[in-house]
Amino acid sequence: MLQPEVRQRLSEIVGAEYFRDDTETRVSYSYDATPMLQSLPDGVVFPGSTAEVSAILALANEHRIPIVGRGAGSNLCGGTVPDQGGLVLVMNRMNKLLEIDTENLTATVQPGLNTKAFHEAVEAKGLFYPPDPSSMVISTIGGNIMENSGGLRGLKYGTTKDYVLGLEAVLPNGDIIRTGGKLYKDVAGYDLTKLLVGSEGTLAIITEATMKLIPAPRYRRTMLAMYRDIHAAARTVSSIVGNRIIPVTLEFIDNPTLRVVEAYNKIGLPTDMEAILLIEQDGTEESVVLKDMEAIQRICREEGAAEVKFAKNDEEAAQLMKARRSALSTIARIRPTTILEDATVPRSKIAEMVLAINAIAKKYEIEICTFGHAGDGNLHPTVATDARNAEEIHRVEQAFEEIFEAAIQLGGTITGEHGVGTVKAPYLEWKVGESGIRLLKAVKQAFDPNNIMNPGKMFAKESRKRVVVQR
Amino acid sequence: MSEKATKWLPIVESMKLKVDYDELTNCMRCGFCQPSCPTFQETGLEAASPRGRIALMKAVVDGLMEPNESFQKQMDLCLGCRACEPVCPADVKYGSLIEQTRDAIEDHRPHPLWVRGLRKAAFKGLFPYPKRVRRLGSVLHLYQKSGLQTVARETGLLKVLPEHLRVMERVMPEASGDGVVERIGSLHPAKGERAVARVGLFRGCIMDMMFTGTNVNTVELLTEVGFEVVIPEAQVCCGALHAHSGELDDARGLAARNIKAFREAGVDYIVSNAGGCGALLKEYDHLLSSESPEVAEDARWFAERVKDVSQLIMEKGNLHALKQLVSKASEEAAVTVTYQNSCHLRNVMKAGNAPRDVIGLMEGVNFCEMTGADSCCGSAGIYNLLQPKMANDILDHKMEHVKETNAQVLLTSNPGCLLQMKAGVERAGLTDQVRVMHVVDFVRERAKK
Numbered sequence A: 001m002l003q004p005e006v007r008q009r010l011s012e013i014v015g016a017e018y019f020r021d022d023t024e025t026r027v028s029y030s031y032d033a034t035p036m037l038q039s040l041p042d043g044v045v046f047p048g049s050t051a052e053v054s055a056i057l058a059l060a061n062e063h064r065i066p067i068v069g070r071g072a073g074s075n076l077c078g079g080t081v082p083d084q085g086g087l088v089l090v091m092n093r094m095n096k097l098l099e100i101d102t103e104n105l106t107a108t109v110q111p112g113l114n115t116k117a118f119h120e121a122v123e124a125k126g127l128f129y130p131p132d133p134s135s136m137v138i139s140t141i142g143g144n145i146m147e148n149s150g151g152l153r154g155l156k157y158g159t160t161k162d163y164v165l166g167l168e169a170v171l172p173n174g175d176i177i178r179t180g181g182k183l184y185k186d187v188a189g190y191d192l193t194k195l196l197v198g199s200e201g202t203l204a205i206i207t208e209a210t211m212k213l214i215p216a217p218r219y220r221r222t223m224l225a226m227y228r229d230i231h232a233a234a235r236t237v238s239s240i241v242g243n244r245i246i247p248v249t250l251e252f253i254d255n256p257t258l259r260v261v262e263a264y265n266k267i268g269l270p271t272d273m274e275a276i277l278l279i280e281q282d283g284t285e286e287s288v289v290l291k292d293m294e295a296i297q298r299i300c301r302e303e304g305a306a307e308v309k310f311a312k313n314d315e316e317a318a319q320l321m322k323a324r325r326s327a328l329s330t331i332a333r334i335r336p337t338t339i340l341e342d343a344t345v346p347r348s349k350i351a352e353m354v355l356a357i358n359a360i361a362k363k364y365e366i367e368i369c370t371f372g373h374a375g376d377g378n379l380h381p382t383v384a385t386d387a388r389n390a391e392e393i394h395r396v397e398q399a400f401e402e403i404f405e406a407a408i409q410l411g412g413t414i415t416g417e418h419g420v421g422t423v424k425a426p427y428l429e430w431k432v433g434e435s436g437i438r439l440l441k442a443v444k445q446a447f448d449p450n451n452i453m454n455p456g457k458m459f460a461k462e463s464r465k466r467v468v469v470q471r
Numbered sequence B: 001m002s003e004k005a006t007k008w009l010p011i012v013e014s015m016k017l018k019v020d021y022d023e024l025t026n027c028m029r030c031g032f033c034q035p036s037c038p039t040f041q042e043t044g045l046e047a048a049s050p051r052g053r054i055a056l057m058k059a060v061v062d063g064l065m066e067p068n069e070s071f072q073k074q075m076d077l078c079l080g081c082r083a084c085e086p087v088c089p090a091d092v093k094y095g096s097l098i099e100q101t102r103d104a105i106e107d108h109r110p111h112p113l114w115v116r117g118l119r120k121a122a123f124k125g126l127f128p129y130p131k132r133v134r135r136l137g138s139v140l141h142l143y144q145k146s147g148l149q150t151v152a153r154e155t156g157l158l159k160v161l162p163e164h165l166r167v168m169e170r171v172m173p174e175a176s177g178d179g180v181v182e183r184i185g186s187l188h189p190a191k192g193e194r195a196v197a198r199v200g201l202f203r204g205c206i207m208d209m210m211f212t213g214t215n216v217n218t219v220e221l222l223t224e225v226g227f228e229v230v231i232p233e234a235q236v237c238c239g240a241l242h243a244h245s246g247e248l249d250d251a252r253g254l255a256a257r258n259i260k261a262f263r264e265a266g267v268d269y270i271v272s273n274a275g276g277c278g279a280l281l282k283e284y285d286h287l288l289s290s291e292s293p294e295v296a297e298d299a300r301w302f303a304e305r306v307k308d309v310s311q312l313i314m315e316k317g318n319l320h321a322l323k324q325l326v327s328k329a330s331e332e333a334a335v336t337v338t339y340q341n342s343c344h345l346r347n348v349m350k351a352g353n354a355p356r357d358v359i360g361l362m363e364g365v366n367f368c369e370m371t372g373a374d375s376c377c378g379s380a381g382i383y384n385l386l387q388p389k390m391a392n393d394i395l396d397h398k399m400e401h402v403k404e405t406n407a408q409v410l411l412t413s414n415p416g417c418l419l420q421m422k423a424g425v426e427r428a429g430l431t432d433q434v435r436v437m438h439v440v441d442f443v444r445e446r447a448k449k
Helices: A004-014 A023-029 A050-063 A115-123 A142-147 A191-194 A231-243 A256-263 A286-301 A315-334 A348-363 A390-409 A424-448 B010-018 B021-026 B040-045 B050-062 B067-076 B094-108 B113-126 B130-145 B146-152 B162-170 B179-183 B204-210 B212-224 B240-244 B249-262 B275-280 B293-305 B308-317 B317-327 B343-347 B355-360 B388-405 B414-426 B440-449
Strands: A044-045 A067-070 A087-090 A097-102 A106-109 A164-170 A176-180 A205-212 A221-226 A249-252 A275-283 A307-310 A335-340 A370-375 A380-383 B197-202 B227-230 B267-274 B306-310 B335-339 B365-367 B409-412 B435-439
Touching: A004 A044, A004 A050, A023 A044, A023 A370, A023 B050, A023 B067, A023 B308, A050 A067, A050 A087, A050 A164, A050 A307, A067 A142, A067 A205, A067 B267, A067 B355, A087 B179, A097 A115, A097 B335, A106 A115, A115 A142, A142 A205, A164 A191, A164 B146, A176 A424, A221 A231, A221 A286, A221 A315, A221 B365, A231 A249, A231 A275, A231 A286, A249 A256, A249 A315, A249 A335, A249 A348, A249 B197, A256 B010, A275 A286, A286 B249, A315 A335, A315 A380, A335 A390, A335 B227, A348 A380, A348 A390, A370 A390, A390 A424, B010 B050, B010 B179, B010 B365, B021 B050, B021 B094, B040 B388, B040 B414, B050 B094, B094 B240, B094 B249, B094 B267, B113 B130, B130 B146, B130 B204, B162 B388, B162 B414, B179 B212, B197 B212, B197 B275, B204 B414, B212 B227, B212 B308, B212 B317, B240 B275, B249 B275, B249 B293, B267 B275, B267 B293, B267 B308, B267 B435, B275 B293, B275 B306, B275 B343, B275 B414, B306 B308, B308 B317, B308 B355, B335 B355, B335 B388, B355 B365, B388 B414, B409 B414, B409 B440, B414 B435, B435 B440
Parallel strands: A044 A087, A067 A087, B197 B227, B197 B267, B267 B306, B335 B365, B335 B409, B409 B435
Antiparallel strands: A097 A106, A106 A205, A164 A176, A164 A205, A221 A275, A221 A307, A249 A275, A249 A370, A335 A380, A370 A380
16 A cells, blocks of 8 residues: 555645556556456556656665566566566656657657657658567557567567667656767777666666667568478478578468467368478568578478478468468467477477477476467477466476476577566576576676565576476 | 445356357457557557557456446447447357447446336337337428427427537438338339349338438339349337347347248348348347257248348349449449448458449449548447537548548448438538439439439
8 A cells, every 4th residue: 555645645646646546547457468467556556757657666666666668568478567566667658759860760759659650750751660579559659669569570670778779767766867878889888788687677667668660561472381290390390591581571380370370260270291481582672582582482391391382472471371360369269378488409409399299288288389489499388278277287387387398498588588587487587597686686786785676576486497408 | 335336246147158258368469459449549449459458348247347337438439330340350159248238237337217117118119110210200290390490490399409419410311100011012023024133122121211212223123134122011020229239138029020921932142232221130140049948949041031222133133234224324434432431341341342333333433432431430339429529530530531532422321321421411511512322222323314
């Protein structure tokens, strides 16, 4: 519960309309898109300016009140669930696109700007902002920056971190800092911009961002390659890149996913195939795009693809994309709870990772569908389950624990694009080691000595013991 | 606990009984519904979105939250446009959840006496009786034609009404005590050699009282494109207003009567020209799924046969005849038209493009798609009367998009949307520039030229 004087001060800072602590509001900001997590905040604030954010943080710091920044609440790591109560800071009033600078090719935005709206505004000027997380219809740029979101175009264009040039951020004591700028080169001091990207609201609240834009590619071609042998599909991924071709999209769908999608949608997918690769290339010259696609087609056949389909037009491309697009929604329809993970390995280890996932699924008697961004080595092993079945959920958790371990053993990571939050916090040490954790905590301490910024996220009370994987 | 708080508690038990808990847990909280939700777009508040409302329902059932007036208001604020359903990856039946919740609230809702009286009069005393609806039409007609309306307007008597009701009074079409059957009879053979199919017209209460001409035009258009049309006289209100207002039992009773009426008429299709009615007719199988197997089977028979008039024409009608009919107008200057979706035609009947396809067949017509045409206009049954502020905010944004199209004719396929669009045009001062019409009336007007 908030003290009366704190409630009074918050109402003064943002106006009575923009501070709420009624039950309905508290319930409706008690969750995000992460399954099985919910915790009520003590209050919800909707700041309208940097100055208001600064005043709120200074007040919260003085009274040691947890602060949970929130964009659209679409993350999958529990990053915006206020599990220690406190205040949820909803940033959607600060949602303006402040500027598109066509000379410097930058855009300056407020954090609450919707990602898709940003894409559309930028593309209307013939420019391009590549990061396209699947949640972009609702997600915000501020949320994307805090979680360092990925997407389908990461292989060729990188992820959010590659497009943040500068930030305005408010520290827990209310101080306002500016990092970077409309600068492609800037080595003045530690790179605070990159440090804040992906910090999951544990260090500061972003109030403005300067984003890098690039010229929009004009041509795009799509193809589908089908494999009876999962290793052949994996070899193709490495081989394409090894041939100095970087496709914009290189997506992978495994056999369990194919069967589930086909059973529910009846769109004529080849369920006898072990894996499908969905490949797209874009560019500013049509002839270059076509040349790349022809080379990719040849590589697919050489590596043993059973069949290759080339989309002749946009309509056919959309049809080919359908299998990948409907993967998650189909799995989500099977059973109430959908758990989607994002273990990531070096792309040369994709086949081993998929086989490890299948073996783990068998061991724990659960069905895991795996699809994802093969070009990035970023897979989404996904389980359809039911949160009400405690015994099954326990097996699912054990399986995922083994999947994290398998990813790390293959030189990979526990999370490629969803973030640590509370969900992966117990496993962070597996990836960064004991010294790594100490260092990360020291950074946190430097920014936030009173631990008010999204407490409980990133760092667990205690790390999980590593599971011993029998091989 | 105060007396005020305890009076809401019985709602919890009703919700536990009536709200489908499996469906509540099917929401995985991805939030993909939010861009499609008009009340979320207007307020930016999580609680005013489908994901938020489902979380609130679940919180009440789980005992995390006690229902109160603000919970009830949030459930009332939903337009019920169901634009969230087609975009939901997990296929959550939000429309059923909101209706079940409203039904549970209605069991115990502490309505003021006058509201209770009015609801009873409308839901139980008026809409189930077609004759009474027609009598109301006669009374309205008398008001409009006897000079009483002129007196009321000129003396400022109407100023006792809130602004949104005054606008509605101004745009209300001429009501009538004679419905479509009284005007043209109940059986109409197909024009041309052989009937494509025998269809039963669902005439609707508001349609038949305020838009009798549209019903007449619907019959004529259908016979011209090859259908034999019968209008079963035993049919009653579809029950949509009841279902959306938490009176599910009444809605079920009306559904049973309609199913019987159309089954006895031996029709191949049941055709509706009101998206709002059509959607509920289409869902009679869900509405009656827990009744006896025979009733449920009859409901399935009925639901399978329900089509919107544009949809039926495009799927089964003689399009060659239709093209001939509307080709005469081609020598005139082209007219620019746009179309506002009926949410329930799009999101529930899944035939949102059929009216556009019909418009596309007409010569001399430029179709200009309006930004946000797939988003609710704020009419939503009687929502605009109950929630005037939200409805007007949505409507005013809609009118900005109408202006952008430079359309001379704004088409709709549902009476509620039609009245709301007329009110919007009036509010925006566009009365001289934009005509608002039902798609069927527009086609008939082009054909007569």
